[in-house]
Amino acid sequence: MHETAEATVTRKSEEELKELASLARLVAYARENARELNAEFSAYCLDLALGALLQDLDGSGVSLSQANDQDSFLPGTRH
Template identity: 55%
Template sequence: MTAVLSIEMTNQDPDSLKELASIARLITYARQSAKNLNAEFPVWCLDLALGAVLQEMYANGLQMPLFEEGTDRANMAVAH
């Protein structure tokens, strides 16, 4: 997981975006752990949770994708 978040370029409170980024990292870690255990339903739920957090970050001014890896699935969750 590689973060490409530039807090300085956003229009919102940097602390809020940092908190949301921390939540996104926690969800991503939990999702990867569930995926390693072949727990399909928790992976699906965590995909939805990650999508919701990313959507909140984009709504608060984040312009670039948060993660290079796993972005396809997260963006798909945000789109729906």
């Protein structure tokens, strides 16, 4: 059963993973700015987008703690 789950994981190249991580950082930055501006709905939507990006990274086999250690991945996020 574990092998089946691994077979469904989409493997991404290192470059694609870096791009996803960069996009996640950008969305996290925009989300924090939206919160500071009290743009609640925008912050909520950005939070959903960030969650989806983190899920994509996780599904690609990237552990979020590894990304934190290597790249200061997402400072200040609560995911």
